[in-house]
Every structure is written in structure tokens, then in C-alpha cells.
Amino acid sequence: MDTSLKLSIVIPCYNEEQVIEETNRRLQQLLEGWIRTALITHYEIIYVNDGSRDSTLKKLKELANRNQNIKIISFSNNFGHQAALTAGLYHATGDAAVSLDADLQDPPEVIEEMIQAYRSGSEIVYGVRKERKTDTFFKRATALAFYKLMLFMGVNCFYNHGDCRLLSQRVLREFKKYEEINRFIRGIIPLMGFNYSIVEYDREKRYAGETKYPLRKMISLAIEGITSFSSVPLRIASLLGFMIFIGTLLLSIWVLIVTLGHASVPGWASTVLPVYFLGGIQLIFFGILGEYIGKIYMEVKKRPLFIIKEKFNFED
Ligand code: UDP
Ligand code: MG
Numbered sequence: 453m454d455t456s457l458k459l460s461i462v463i464p465c466y467n468e469e470q471v472i473e474e475t476n477r478r479l480q481q482l483l484e485g486w487i488r489t490a491l492i493t494h495y496e497i498i499y500v501n502d503g504s505r506d507s508t509l510k511k512l513k514e515l516a517n518r519n520q521n522i523k524i525i526s527f528s529n530n531f532g533h534q535a536a537l538t539a540g541l542y543h544a545t546g547d548a549a550v551s552l553d554a555d556l557q558d559p560p561e562v563i564e565e566m567i568q569a570y571r572s573g574s575e576i577v578y579g580v581r582k583e584r585k586t587d588t589f590f591k592r593a594t595a596l597a598f599y600k601l602m603l604f605m606g607v608n609c610f611y612n613h614g615d616c617r618l619l620s621q622r623v624l625r626e627f628k629k630y631e632e633i634n635r636f637i638r639g640i641i642p643l644m645g646f647n648y649s650i651v652e653y654d655r656e657k658r659y660a661g662e663t664k665y666p667l668r669k670m671i672s673l674a675i676e677g678i679t680s681f682s683s684v685p686l687r688i689a690s691l692l693g694f695m696i697f698i699g700t701l702l703l704s705i706w707v708l709i710v711t712l713g714h715a716s717v718p719g720w721a722s723t724v725l726p727v728y729f730l731g732g733i734q735l736i737f738f739g740i741l742g743e744y745i746g747k748i749y750m751e752v753k754k755r756p757l758f759i760i761k762e763k764f765n766f767e768d
Contacts, residue, residue: 456493456494456547457491457492457493457494457546457547457548457567457571458492458493458494458495458496458545458546458547459483459486459492459494459495459496459546459547459548459549459550459563459567460495460496460497460498460544460545460546460548460549460550461479461483461495461496461497461498461549461550461551461552461560461563462498462500462537462540462541462544462549462550462551462552463475463497463498463499463500463540463551463552463553463554464500464502464533464536464537464540464551464553464554465499465500465501465502465504465508465512465536465554466501466502466503466504466508466530466533466536466554466664467504467505467506467508467661467664468504468508468554468555468661469504469506469507469508469511469661470661471554471555471556471658471661472499472508472511472512472515472554473511473515474556475554475555475556475560476497476515476522478556478560479497479560480497480519480522482560482561482563482564483495483497486564486567491564491567491568492567494521494546495521495546496521496522496523496544496545496546497521497522497523498523498524498525498540498543498544499512499515499516499522499523499524499525499540499554500524500525500526500527500536500537500539500540501524501525501526501527502527502530502531502532502533502535502536503527503528503529503530503531504530509524509526512524512526512764513764516764516765520765521765522765523543523763523764523765523766524762524763524764524765525539525540525543525760525763525766526760526761526762526763526764527539527758527759527760527761528759528760528761529759531757531758531759533615533664533665534635534636534637535635535757535758536758537551537615537637538635538637538757538758539757539758539760541619541624541627542624542628543766544621544624546621547620547621548567548570548618548619548620548621549618549619549621549624550563550566550616550617550618550619551615551616551617551619552616553614553615553616555658555661556656556658557655557656557657557658558579558581558614558616558653558655558656559653559654559656561653562579562616562651562653563618565651566579566617566618566651567618569618569649569651570618570620573647574618574647574648574649575619575620575622575623575646575647575648576617576618576619576620576623576641576644576646576647576648576649577617577618577648577649577650577651578610578613578617578641578648578649578650578651579613579614579616579617579618579651579653580610580611580612580613580650580651580652580653581612581613581614581652581653581654581655582612582652582653582654582655583654583655594667594670595612598670598674598677599611599612601674601678602639602674602677602678604684605678605681605682605684605685606681606682606684607639607677607678607681607682608639608642608643608681609638609639609642609677610638610642610650613638613650614638615637615638617641619641620646622646623641623644623646626644627640627641627644632680632751633750633751633753633754633755633757634676634679634680634747634750634751635676635680635757636673636676636677636680636681638677639677639680639681675743679743679744679747680747683744685740685743686740686741686744689737689740689741692733692737696730696733
């Protein structure tokens with residue numbers, strides 16, 4: 453391989469003091485090895501400190517002092533994983549950028565295969581987890597349910613693909629045109645088209661520290677994913693309304709027949725149950741409608757996705 457290739461690595465970090473040094477050590481070792489074997493010619497590692505409350509930033513600064521290729525973007529507050537990833541990708545200057553989690557769950561060794569796929573013409577390379585042996589049963593089950601639900605709602609995403617992927621500089625430029633505040637990057641990238649390929653790997657255990665995605669955040673990411681990419685829930689509401697309407701028409705025919713036969717329609721249950729049933733359904737769909745209105749509200753306010761407090765080792 454002769455042509456020059458600069459690789460950017462983007463890593464969002466939120467309270468990752470326990471893992472960040474090990475992650476950097478392993479990455480830097482790999483990257484320098486790849487330079488020796490001429491797989492790549494230059495690299496940069498962009499750490500995005502997403503408002504960590506521990507010593508993550510301090511440790512990152514120590515690393516950046518020793519190596520000019522290590523760059524830091526530090527947020528003024530915790531703006532979330534998707535915002536951190538976005539900021540990192542916006543700043544990536546490489547011919548290709550790979551995003552990774554800070555906790556070494558997506559083993560950085562897989563990047564080698566990604567670069568090879570990029571070299572043979574893929575603009576996007578999705579890292580897909582082969583198995584989830586090391587995850588708890590609960591995490592596996594909820595993750596599966598999440599992907600299945602997304603597919604059912606017509607959101608085009610890759611099964612078992614997290615946020616570990618390679619994007620070419622061309623894709624990165626197009627990515628900047630997606631200005632939505634409610635971000636679900638996993639759903640945006642497949643919409644963009646381009647040549648893509650898939651690289652499989654085994655997902656490892658978190659190196660240290662705790663997951664930053666408890667159930668609560670996972671549910672909100674799922675709602676985010678669905679409502680940002682699909683209006684199927686709204687259509688379900690219309691469909692259900694239509695079905696109930698037809699059902700009621702049929703019911704009224706029955707009522708007419710019974711009344712004409714001089715009998716009376718049996719009372720209490722047939723009055724009370726539909727009232728509660730319909731009340732419940734209406735409230736559910738009000739809620740769903742509300743989710744979308746909330747989205748619109750956030751989008752029209754056009755609040756910044758993140759605020760950068762400090763940058764290190766960037767030229768400008
Ligand atoms: N993360 C972040 N901001 C947040 C939460 C998480 O930047 O508010 C980062 C975190 O540091 C890690 C990645 O997002 O690099 C994925 O988080 P985690 O490993 O905790 O999620 P899991 O792998 O358990 O789904
Ligand atoms: Mg993780």
C-alpha cells in the first residue's frame with residue numbers, strides 16, 4: 453500500500469478515568485504499528501470529554517501533552533453520547549474516521565479490517581457485534597428487543613451495530629448537513645447511502661468502570677430512535693381509530709336489530725368498558741403525539757447541540 457492515509461479516531465468519554473489510559477495505550481500502540489506496516493501514514497485521536505465529573509479531562513491532558521496527535525474537545529457540560537460523537541466527527545480531519553467507545557468494548561484491533569475495507573472502496577464500514585457473550589442476559593434481551601422494535605417501525609438500522617464505524621471524509625462532509633437536534637446517528641448513516649461493508653467482531657466486557665447507559669437512558673434512546681425516524685406510531689393511531697370506527701358501525705347495526713325486536717340492549721358493561729377502553733387508548737396516543745410535538749419543540753428552538761469549553765492540540 454503506497455498512498456497516504458490519515459486516520460482519525462473519535463472517542464466520546466464520560467467519566468472514564470478508569471479506562472482512558474489503557475484505551476489510549478492500546479490504541480496508540482496499534483496506530484503506530486499500522487504506520488510501520490504502512491497501513492496508514494498519519495493518525496489523530498480525538499477524545500471528546502462530555503462534561504466528565506471525574507479526572508478524565510486531567511488524564512486526557514496528560515496524554516495530549518505527550519503526543520501532539522492526541523486532541524481533546526472538552527464540553528462545558530454533559531451533552532450526551534450522540535452530541536459528543538457528533539462534535540468529534542465534525543473535527544475529524546482524516547481521510548477516514550473511526551468512532552469507538554472509550555471502554556474498549558469494541559476492540560480497536562477491528563479497525564485494521566475497517567481500513568482494508570475502506571481501501572477497497574467502502575465509504576462506510578459498520579462494526580457489527582458477533583455475539584454478546586459477555587453482556588448480561590438482561591442487556592442482551594433489551595438490546596434485541598430494541599433492534600426488533602426499530603425494524604418493525606421501519607427504521608433502517610443494522611442489527612447489533614452500535615456506534616463503532618468508519619466513515620470516509622466524504623461521508624463526514626455530508627453528515628454535517630444533518631442538522632437535527634434529536635440525534636440518533638445509528639439511524640442517520642444508513643440513510644446516506646454510499647458503498648458500505650460490514651466488519652464483525654466479538655464485543656468484549658467493559659474494561660473497567662460502569663455502563664453509562666442504564667435502562668432509563670436505553671429506553672430514552674429507543675424512543676429517540678423511533679420518533680426521529682418513523683411516523684409509524686402515528687399511523688398506528690389512525691389505523692386503530694379507523695378499526696374502532698368500523699367496529700362501532702357493526703355494533704350499531706346489532707343494536708338496531710335488537711331494538712327492533714323489542715328487546716333492550718344489555719346495559720352496564722357495554723357502556724362502562726368502552727368508556728375506559730377508549731379513554732386509555734386516547735391517552736396513550738396523546739402521549740405518542742406529545743413525543744412528536746416535544747421533538748418539534750426542541751427542533752424549532754435550535755439550541756446548540758453542545759458547547760465546547762476547551763480544545764487541545766487543534767491548530768486553529
Ligand atoms: N458517553 C458519553 N456521554 C454520556 C454517556 C456515555 O460520552 O452521557 C460515552 C462513554 O464514555 C462511552 C460511550 O459513550 O465511551 C458508550 O457508553 P457506555 O460504554 O457506558 O455504554 P454501553 O457500552 O454500556 O452501552
Ligand atoms: Mg460500553
